[in-house]
Amino acid sequence: MGTGIAIWQVIILTIYSMYQIMDELTLQTSLSQPIWAGIIAGLVMGDLKTGLVIGGSLQLTVLGVGTFGGASKIDANSGTVMATAFAIGTGMNGQVAVAALGVPVASLMIQTDIVARFANTFFQHRIDKMIEEENYKGIERNYLYGYLPWTLSRGIPVFLALAFGGPFVRTAVDYMNTNLAWLSNGLATAGALLPAVGFAILLRYLPVKKHWPYLILGFVITALLSTLYGNVSLLGTTIAGIDSKFTTAFAGLPMLGIALIGFALAAMQYGRTVKEQQVAAAKPAASATDSNEQDGEIHGDEL
Incomplete structure (x- = not known):
């Protein structure tokens, strides 16, 4: 693809981004954590160390972040996948990738998460109707159909970004490393501070006074x-x-x-x-x- 990211890598990372939201909602095997996203993306891209650094940074960033009820939270897993892929594929500094790509992408994915939730209500209402009709096979089918909006809410943005965003990201990286070196250094500093923010959020909600x-x-x-x-x-x-x-x-x-x-x-x-x-x-x-x-x-x- 000329961007440092091969098409097979795009496909594997897209499949993982679709799986990780299913895992988070159902199986909960921990493969949906940013650290695992960094490991998998690092292995796929051929640089495990960079994947661990980025995944670990975003894992620490969201340590104290959770959801209650129908609330949406930043998707640090997708942010880790994209930050790792572009950092390795374009030679971007890992801390810069966290601040310039990982956190913004994770925040933007809140919108796709909301779209998935709204789309899923369609199948929920169908299940309500089928419960009244005692259509158990239909209930099972529509339950499985509910995976579609969730997986596509992650898979489509990740695929489009990895497949078509490479040239823009490479150009931006080259420009930041030369004309905007001051901004690149600032983002690297901000990326290094993000884990401390995650710890602060975590300590805010832990019973620290008691323990x-x-x-x-x-x-x-x-x-x-x-x-x-x-x-x-x-x-x-x-x-x-x-x-x-x-x-x-x-x-x-x-x-x-x-x-x-x-x-x-x-x-x-x-x-x-x-x-x-x-x-x-x-x-x-x-x-x-x-x-x-x-x-x-x-x-x-x-x-």
Whole structure:
């Protein structure tokens, strides 16, 4: 296609963009998360690292974003797919792609999400009519027909953008890297700050006041281990510069270790929460309701 994105890549990414909304609404296997969108798009485009960086950035950006009732939220998955594809296909900086493509596209997809919701009501009304007629086969068919507006709401925009938007994006990238270097640098800075915004939104809705010891503990453990591993790596690099026979390589901070520490703390808190709920369930319903209103935390049985 002359844009760095082959037609087979466009087709695979379009199919994935259609699947991810189905997964989010039904199966919920986590393949509809931005990090997975970055992994899949990165593998398809041949640069997994860039896909992980963009997917991880947008995953952190939408950590605290959710929907209630019929509300629509930004489609960070489609934004990740397009940002990753164009970043790899046109050589755009990953952080610039997040700020210039990922977030705007994710926001624009709100409109297609609304269109899909409105179109889906057509099949919902048909199902209502068939329930009265006890037409069970028709109910099943129209339930499956409801996938059409949802999948097309993602597939059509992604396909058109990837198939025909390449030349425009390449021209814009070249122009930004030369005549608008200041804007490119600003967008890169903004893209790097977006994960912090996601964390801020998440902390706004988490019961931080109740579980602040865990927040402090997690921060301190991460900071200590980061400092320790950073200094050890620096020491190894210094020794290697002095003695050519020193070839030992020091690994960086293992994020799996941090994740396991966090998992252990979460498991401990989960066990305490389960016990609290069991005790509350044994009390009169009115007493349990008063307790939930006082601590302000949403428990699993209230969702």
